[in-house]
Amino acid sequence: xxxxxxxGAGLYGAAFAQQMKEAGKTCLIVExxxxxxxxxxxxxxxxxxxxxxxxxxxxxxxxxxxDYVNRFAQFNNYINSPVANFRGKLYNMPFNMxxxxxxxxxxxxxxxxxxxxxxxxxxxxxxxxxxxxxxISLVGRDIYTTLVKGYTEKQWGRPCTQLPGFIIKRxxxxxxxxxxxxxxxxxxxxxxxxxxxxEKMLEGIEVRLCCDFFGNxxxxxGEAKNILxxxxxxxxxxxxxxxxxxRSLRFENEILDTENYQGVAVVNYTDTQPDYTRIIEHKHFxxxxxxxxxITKEYSVTWQPGMEPYYPVNDDKNAQLYEKYAQLAKKExxxxxxxxxxxxxxxxxxxxLRSALDCARKTENQL
Numbered sequence: 001x002x003x004x005x006x007x008g009a010g011l012y013g014a015a016f017a018q019q020m021k022e023a024g025k026t027c028l029i030v031e032x033x034x035x036x037x038x039x040x041x042x043x044x045x046x047x048x049x050x051x052x053x054x055x056x057x058x059x060x061x062x063x064x065x066x067d068y069v070n071r072f073a074q075f076n077n078y079i080n081s082p083v084a085n086f087r088g089k090l091y092n093m094p095f096n097m098x099x100x101x102x103x104x105x106x107x108x109x110x111x112x113x114x115x116x117x118x119x120x121x122x123x124x125x126x127x128x129x130x131x132x133x134x135x136i137s138l139v140g141r142d143i144y145t146t147l148v149k150g151y152t153e154k155q156w157g158r159p160c161t162q163l164p165g166f167i168i169k170r171x172x173x174x175x176x177x178x179x180x181x182x183x184x185x186x187x188x189x190x191x192x193x194x195x196x197x198x199e200k201m202l203e204g205i206e207v208r209l210c211c212d213f214f215g216n217x218x219x220x221x222g223e224a225k226n227i228l229x230x231x232x233x234x235x236x237x238x239x240x241x242x243x244x245x246x247r248s249l250r251f252e253n254e255i256l257d258t259e260n261y262q263g264v265a266v267v268n269y270t271d272t273q274p275d276y277t278r279i280i281e282h283k284h285f286x287x288x289x290x291x292x293x294x295i296t297k298e299y300s301v302t303w304q305p306g307m308e309p310y311y312p313v314n315d316d317k318n319a320q321l322y323e324k325y326a327q328l329a330k331k332e333x334x335x336x337x338x339x340x341x342x343x344x345x346x347x348x349x350x351x352x353l354r355s356a357l358d359c360a361r362k363t364e365n366q367l
Contacts, residue, residue, distance in 0.1 A: 002028045002223055007213045008230035010038025011349060012339035012356045014201045015068075016228050019360035021205055029202070030211040030220060035195070036202060039310075040349065042193030046255055046292045048283045049193035053308075054249060054298060055266055055280050056194065059184040060350030066186040068353060073197035075188035078285055081179040082266040082278075086146045093268065094181055095143055096174040103142060109175035116140045116173070134165030139173060150271040155300045156247065164315060184350075189285045230339035232309060233325045241324045244344055245317075246309035250299040252276075261293050275299065312344050336363065 004020050006013045009031035017027045035041050039053040057080045060066050069075070084091040092098035100112035119140030128134035131152065135144040148171070152160055156167075172183075180187075190197045213220055213231065221227060229236055234244045265284035269276060276297040283293050303309060312318065322344040329337045338359055340347050347355065 002026045004226050005224035006228045009036040011352045013230045014198050015353050015356035016360050017205050018201045023364050027205050029207045030213050031209050032212040034210050037195045037198040040194040042195045045294050048288050048294050050282045050294050058349050059182040059187040061184045062350055065350045065353045072200040073190035076191055078189045080181040083264050084147050084268045084270045086270045092179045094172050097177040128165045130161050131163035131165050131167055132160035138171045147270050154277050157302050227335045229337050230342045232341045233337055237328050245313040246303040247311040248301050248303040248307045249310050250301050252297040254295050256293050259291055261295050
């Protein structure tokens with residue numbers, strides 16, 4: 001009899017299990033995939049740690065979380081500085097003075113601000129009714145058309161005029177020459193990849209791969225006093241209220257006989273064509289060398305039941321549906337629902353860890 005059955009060997013499940021083991025509890029992790037680490041899984045291809053489920057850059061301003069991950073990995077000093085490609089012309093991201101120079105030829109913050117303010121005023125938008133109007137009211141029409149519109153429509157599979165404005169409550173604009181995408185104090189990639197980091201987190205903890213919780217639910221639940229469930233919350237309750245909606249992703253990997261394909265880890269394609277949203281060149285995350293490179297073209301696709309869920313669709317309909325499942329979850333004895341799927345919430349990695357550490361601490365105090 002284990003103290004904890006943990007469903008899912010992703011970042012949340014791994015951190016919770018590690019904390020429980022440290023507190024003297026016994027844990028069994030079951031994972032339906034053939035590998036640990038969930039969506040941050042990195043696979044070595046041609047000596048390059050490939051982010052199999054999309055680019056993951058660790059960043060945080062939470063010192064406790066930063067200290068925690070550094071217990072299990074040495075992080076490099078990678079700084080996320082993506083580039084946007086719009087019809088063959090390149091722009092630095094996020095929107096900063098390099099971007100404005102590339103777009104308008106301006107050289108001072110005052111010149112850039114004047115153009116943006118003028119375009120916002122010319123739009124005449126006082127109360128944005130959709131994402132398009134929200135974006136234009138924040139950054140003006142040029143930036144929206146060039147760097148927001150096409151990428152967002154590919155990402156969500158519908159026109160910006162049909163998307164709610166709250167998706168982009170704010171768009172960061174920097175009136176300085178700064179290509180660092182994140183504002184957080186700490187940032188980097190674990191040397192050797194995320195899989196190696198999660199392996200160290202799970203040292204001494206039993207993990208059963210290719211083990212679907214729902215394939216043998218009753219027996220597995222009977223093996224432990226408590227359950228941490230990190231899968232889809234609607235699946236746990238047999239979709240009794242219907243399916244929660246997601247956006248999904250499709251990836252195309254290519255091994256190329258060149259040592260450097262695009263000169264940066266991430267290039268976003270911000271026009272509606274090509275139909276992929278970005279190209280990731282994985283070796284640049286860890287300053288890799290060698291004669292070959294691996295790139296991944298990433299496509300945003302409509303989610304269907306059975307596909308991997310990535311991004312919750314945070315509209316009123318799904319929020320109300322999730323709340324029904326959340327009420328059921330509260331009635332489950334000795335079961336905790338956590339993580340991106342268990343809470344139907346998009347989490348950055350540091351927020352996943354913060355939630356898992358807080359949950360473990362709270363649980364330990366209650367037991």
